[in-house]
Amino acid sequence: MLFGVKFRADEKSVIDTAGVGLDDKIIQVDDSNSIVAQMVGAKEYAFRVTYKSVTFDKVFTAGKGAKQALDVVLKACPLPKAKGA
16 A cells, blocks of 8 residues: 655745555655654654545654664664765
């Protein structure tokens, strides 16, 4: 199943991408690098998932330890460097 996915961290710009449903609980998004980059240092994450005419919005608040957890993940799996950087 193909979904429309929009993501925003705090007051940053909206990332508009697509995602594929892997099962009834997991959507793999096409542009995960941009999403993870926005999550660094953010206090709130908002997702909008759309399938046909149905839209679902979910906002998450970064809990205590979110920065440390994301730092560990990014140390193990660094984001690719932008071209020319």
